Amino acid sequence: MHKLNALLGIELSPVSYREKLVSTAGGLLAILLLILLNERVLHLTGAVTLIGSMGASVLLLFAVPHGQLSQPWPVLGGHVVSALIGVTCARWIPGLELAAALAVGLSIGVMHQLKCLHPPGAATALSAVLGGGAIHELGFSFVIIPVLVNCLLLLGIAVVFNMCFEWRRYPACLVHREKPALPGTPSHEDIVMALRSIDTFVDVSEDELILLNRLLTSGRVSLSTEARRGSPVL
Numbered sequence: 001m002h003k004l005n006a007l008l009g010i011e012l013s014p015v016s017y018r019e020k021l022v023s024t025a026g027g028l029l030a031i032l033l034l035i036l037l038n039e040r041v042l043h044l045t046g047a048v049t050l051i052g053s054m055g056a057s058v059l060l061l062f063a064v065p066h067g068q069l070s071q072p073w074p075v076l077g078g079h080v081v082s083a084l085i086g087v088t089c090a091r092w093i094p095g096l097e098l099a100a101a102l103a104v105g106l107s108i109g110v111m112h113q114l115k116c117l118h119p120p121g122a123a124t125a126l127s128a129v130l131g132g133g134a135i136h137e138l139g140f141s142f143v144i145i146p147v148l149v150n151c152l153l154l155l156g157i158a159v160v161f162n163m164c165f166e167w168r169r170y171p172a173c174l175v176h177r178e179k180p181a182l183p184g185t186p187s188h189e190d191i192v193m194a195l196r197s198i199d200t201f202v203d204v205s206e207d208e209l210i211l212l213n214r215l216l217t218s219g220r221v222s223l224s225t226e227a228r229r230g231s232p233v234l
Contacts, residue, residue, distance in 0.1 A: 022165060026062030030157050031055065037153055044146055051131070053079070053123035054150050060120070061158040066172040067204065069118055074111075076151050078118025082107035083147040086128025087140050100129040172207070186213060 034054060038044045057079070060070040068074065086103040093099035103125040111117045128135060128142060135142055162170040169175045186194070 022168070023063040026158075026161050027058045029161065030058045030062060030154060033157055034150060034153055038146060038150070042145060042149065049146070050150065051124060051127050051135075051146060053120040053127060054154060056120035056123060057118070057151075057154060060118075061154065061170065062161070065158065065162055065168055065170045066175065071171050072155055074116045074118040074121075075155060076148075077114055077116030078111050078121030079124050079147050079151050080143060081110055081114060081116065082121035082125035083128055083143045084140070085110065086125035087142055089125075090129045090136060091139070096129060100126055103129050175207070186210065 031050075031054075034050055038049050044050075057075055060067065061075070064070050082103075085107050089099040089103040089106070093102055104122045107122050107125040108117075111121055124147060138145075158170045162168040
């Protein structure tokens, strides 16, 4: 069974039902508010009311609010940069197939370089190419409305919603935890060197890594206190 889980990529995720319910409610509320604001405030209709990639961002912001991929710069930079690349490819690259492939590939490379890796951003780039006439007619204004405006609205909703729960804060830097006092706590340089040795993107913040190290090395393997407080557990 363990080998099958490893093959399928099923990872340890002992998240409480309360946390799952909060994530579900947050996603529902965020999409509902985005649709209403787009239609009644921005007066957007049809295909440009809400691009599908925002749904993927909602999952990250409300199910993994402390993850690196969910933070404001990845959300904002990832979508906006990818939208810009997507519109450029749609306008200047002949052939939808090549334009779509370049839009996604270039978006991944640029997001990596700008430290704003956000998976839904690649979907935004793809939407700019394959989204149809309504999106193509917007041209580069697609980058501003709906993409940039939707990102700002979504970030605002995430900040307010997560403030309602003591163990959830957004952005992740607003989470206040006691500083580790153990002598074996890794430094920032140690973490950077370890991540470089892996040489692949790890969607966990530095603070979360330090917290896990402190809990494990202090012998608090049950995590009972942290779990009751609702602290995210990977």
